[in-house]
Amino acid sequence: MSAHVEITPETNIRALVADLPIAEEVLSEFGLHCAGCGVNKYETIAKGAEAHGLRVEPIVAALTQARLSGRVPTVMNEDKQPLRRAPGEFNRRARFRYVVPVMSGKGGVGKSLTTALFAVGLRRAGKKVGILDADITGPSIPRLFGLTEPLGLEADPTTPPGQQPKPLMVPATSRSAVEIVSSNLLTDKEDTAMIWRGPILSGVIRQFYEQALWSDLDYLLIDLPPGTSDAPLTVLQSLAVDGIVLVTMPQRLATMIVRKAANLVHQLKKPIVGVVENMSYFVAPDTGKKYDVFGPSYADQVAELAGAPVFARLPIDPTLVALADNGRVEEIDDPIVDTLAAHLEAAMAARPAKPAETISLL
C-alpha cells in the first residue's frame, strides 16, 4: 500500500484531497467548501479552520475517521459553528486593522474584479479579509465569489429589555473565508434593480460598515460605486480609511476621470496608496505578442496625479473572466494576486500607525 498523506493540523488541504478525495466532502460538512479552491492550494487544515472560525481538532478527527471508514462521519452542530458566534462570547465590536476603499472614475474598468483579486491575494497571505460591496450598480462581488444566498440576520443581543431588537447582518462567507456584505445579498433576486439616491447610498455604506457582524479583520476592502459622486465621498470622509486604491484603464477619458477622483480624494485628505491599471494589454496566447488594445498605458501619469505608485498592470485575461463569470474567482492561479497583496501590505506598513479603532454599532 502506498504511503498516505498524514492527517494533522499542518496537513496541506490540496494534498490531502488529492490523496483522500472524501476529505473534500468532510471539509464541506464543516463549511469549508474550499478544498478545490486556489487559496487552499496553500492552506493547511489549521489555517482553513482558523479562517472559518472553527476548532481544528474535530476536523482532524472527522477526516481521520473518514479515512478509516470510507464514509463522511456525522459532524456535531457545535463543531460547525464559527467560534466568533458562540453564545456568550458574542462580540459586537469588530476591529479592522486596515480599511481600504477601491475606487474608479467610471464603471466597467474592472474595479470589482480588482477588489476581489486583492481579497484573494490577501487571503493567500493568511490575512482575514472582508469586502463591503458598496457598488450597488451591479451584483459583481457576490457573483465573483459565487454567493447567492441572502444574508442572515441576527437580533442585536444587546437590545435593552422591552425594546424591539435591531436586526444585524451576518456577512456571507466565501469558500476561502472572505466575509462579504452586499446589497445584492439582501434579497434572493439577483436582478432586483437597486435604484438608490445618493443620501440613501451613504446610509447603506454606513450601515454595512457598522451594522454587520464582521469578524476582526486585517483588511476591510470597500468596493465603491464608480465615479466621484458626493455620496461615497461623504462616507469616506467619516470612515477611518487607511488608504484608497484607484483602478483605471488605458483610456484618455479614464485618465481625466481619475484626475477628478484623485483631486476629490486629495480634498478629503485620505491618501491614495496605489493605482492599478486594468485591461492594460493583451498577450496573444498563440504568438505571445503584446497588444495595447485600449491604447497606450497612462498608468504612470495617473500614478503621478494620484501621488501613489502603480501596484500592477493587469492584462485582459480570458481565463480570469471565465473564472469570474462562474463565481470561481478564488480559484485563480496567477501570481498577480500575490503581487497586488504584497504591494498593499507594503503600502500599509509604510503608513504611520493609527490608534486601534473600535467601531461602535449605533
Ligand code: ADP
Ligand atoms: P467595475 O466594477 O469597474 O464596474 P467589473 O469588475 O464589474 O467592473 O468588470 C467589468 C467587466 O469587465 C466584467 O465583465 C469583468 O469580468 C470584465 N473584466 C474586468 N477586468 C478584466 C480583465 N483584466 N480581463 C478581462 N475582462 C475583465
